[in-house]
Amino acid sequence: xxxxxxxxxxxxxxxxxxxxxxxxxxxxxxxxxxxxxxxxxxxxxxxxxxxxxxxxxxxxxxxxxxxxxxxxxxxxxxxxxxxxxxxxxxxxxxxxxxxxxxxxxxxxxxxxxxxxxxxxxxxxxxxxxxxxxxxxxxxxxxxxxxxxxxxxxxxxxxxxxxxxxxxxxxxxxxxxxxxxxxxxxxxxxxxxxxxxxxxxxxxxxxxxxxxxxxxxxxxxxxxxxxxxxxxxxxxxxxxxxxxxxxxxxxxxxxxxxxxxxxxxxxxxxxxxxxxxxxxxxxxxxxx
Numbered sequence: 001x002x003x004x005x006x007x008x009x010x011x012x013x014x015x016x017x018x019x020x021x022x023x024x025x026x027x028x029x030x031x032x033x034x035x036x037x038x039x040x041x042x043x044x045x046x047x048x049x050x051x052x053x054x055x056x057x058x059x060x061x062x063x064x065x066x067x068x069x070x071x072x073x074x075x076x077x078x079x080x081x082x083x084x085x086x087x088x089x090x091x092x093x094x095x096x097x098x099x100x101x102x103x104x105x106x107x108x109x110x111x112x113x114x115x116x117x118x119x120x121x122x123x124x125x126x127x128x129x130x131x132x133x134x135x136x137x138x139x140x141x142x143x144x145x146x147x148x149x150x151x152x153x154x155x156x157x158x159x160x161x162x163x164x165x166x167x168x169x170x171x172x173x174x175x176x177x178x179x180x181x182x183x184x185x186x187x188x189x190x191x192x193x194x195x196x197x198x199x200x201x202x203x204x205x206x207x208x209x210x211x212x213x214x215x216x217x218x219x220x221x222x223x224x225x226x227x228x229x230x231x232x233x234x235x236x237x238x239x240x241x242x243x244x245x246x247x248x249x250x251x252x253x254x255x256x257x258x259x260x261x262x263x264x265x266x267x268x269x270x271x272x273x274x275x276x277x278x279x280x281x282x283x284x285x286x287x
Contacts, residue, residue: 019052019054019283019286019287020054020230020231020232020248020249020283021053021054021055021224021226021230021231022054022055022056022057022221022224022226022230022231022232023049023054023055023056023057023231023232023233023234023280024056024057024059024217024231024232024233024234024243024247025056025057025058025059025233025234025235025276026058026059026060026213026234026235026236026237026239026240026243027058027060027062027069027070028060028061028062028198029198029236029237029253029255029256029271030234030235030236030240030253030271030275030276031058031070031234031271031276032069032070032271033271033272034271034272036069037069038069038070038073039274039277041274041277042274042276042277043073044277045274045276045277045280045281045284046073046075046277046280047073047075048280048281048284049280049283049284050075050076052284052287054283055076055077055224055226056073056074056075057077057079057080057081057217057220058070058074058080058081059080059081059085059213059216059217059233059243060080060081060082060084061082061083061084061198061205061239062082062083063082063083063087063127063132063167063168064080064082064083064087064089064091064095064097065095065131066143067080067082067089067091067095070091071091071095074091074092078090078091078092078093079091079098079220081213081216081217081220083127083167083168083207084168084194084196084205084207084211084212084213084239085101085207085211085212085213085214085215085216085217086100086101086102086103086167086168086207086208086211086216087099087100087101087129087167088216088220097129099216099219100129100165100167101167101207101208101211101216102165102166102167102208103165103166103167103168103169103193103206103207103208103211104166104208105156105157105165105166107192107193107208107209108126108152108156108166108169108192108193108206109152109153109156110189110192111169111171111185111189111192111193111206112124112152112153112156112169112171114188114189114192115171115185115188115189117188118184118185118187118188118189119173119176119181119184119185119188121173121174121175122171122172122173122181123135123136123137123138123171123172123173124138124152124155124169124170124171124172125138125140125155125169125170125172126152126155126156126166126169126170127166127167127168127169127170128164128165128166128167129163129164129165129167130164131144132144132170133147133148133149133150133155134146134149134155135149135150135151135152135155136149136150136151138170138172139172167207168205168206168207169193169205169206170203170204170205170206171185171203171204171206172201172202172203172204173202174202175202176202177202178197178199178200178201178202178203179197180202181197181202181204182195182196182197182204182238185204185206192209193206193207193208193209193211194206194207194208194209194210194211194212196212196238196239196241197237197238197239198237198238198239198240205239212239212242212243213239213240213242213243214242214243214245214246215242217231217233217243217246217247218246227248228246228247228248229248230248231246231247231248231249232247232248232249232250232251232279232283233246233247233249233250233251234250234251234252234253234268234275234276234279235250235251235252235253235256235260236252236253236255236256236257236260236271237256237257237260238257238259238260240260241259241260241263244260244263244264245263249266250263250264250266251264251266251267251268251275251276251279252264252266252267252268253267253268253269253270253271253275253276254267254268254269254270254273254275255270255271255272
């Protein structure tokens with residue numbers, strides 16, 4: 001078994017109690033293997049944690065409709081934090097939205113105009129509670145093939161009035177380096193929303209002001225009387241940074257983005273080597 005190791009560098013971590021009350025884990029590049037499956041070892045570790053009274057929350061950039069890969073592993077509470085904190089969904093009830101923290105269409109339109117001006121060639125997709133739609137130049141997701149396309153101005157039309165708010169704006173650039181695109185877009189339009197990324201390509205994910213994995217996780221924990229020092233979190237990409245900073249104990253995967261590795265003292269094995277399961281097993285051994 002590959003155990004978690006402690007790496008030198010950043011300041012010492014804030015350590016949780018020997019037995020935390022909640023485990024918060026990202027999915028892609030963290031809990032899921034590269035083929036998007038959950039290993040038998042990880043399935044067993046998640047079930048053992050829940051049996052020991054430790055809640056497990058999946059906290060992901062994925063939309064709720066892509067959560068079938070882990071829907072069988074939400075156990076008692078049934079909830080998952082999706083779309084980088086914009087949605088809390090009950091996976092036991094058909095991915096019903098329990099909480100929605102939208103990006104207002106007017107703010108999204110300001111972002112589109114500012115990013116287009118700063119990075120000519122950028123294209124956009126609009127993720128609403130009812131699904132995603134693309135501009136013609138935007139490369140569609142395999143799980144959401146191209147249907148009707150339209151300019152972003154049309155995609156950001158009257159959905160709010162129809163009860164279909166924007167939960168995430170996506171921006172893609174075919175040429176820019178991913179982190180360079182992120183920094184450029186934040187400088188151009190950061191006042192209108194929260195910019196992050198989790199893809200290896202120049203694909204940005206933009207949420208409403210104040211909306212992040214961390215802020216929604218904090219709300220869910222407060223509702224349960226769980227403090228940050230009772231939370232252990234796992235992640236691998238920039239969209240996990242705020243969550244890892246908020247949690248009392250934070251682990252970066254061995255395959256994590258350099259910024260994530262630099263921001264955390266505690267590192268565990270890669271997603272392909274069941275790094276999350278390794279830490280959970282160590283926690284349960286202390287019971």
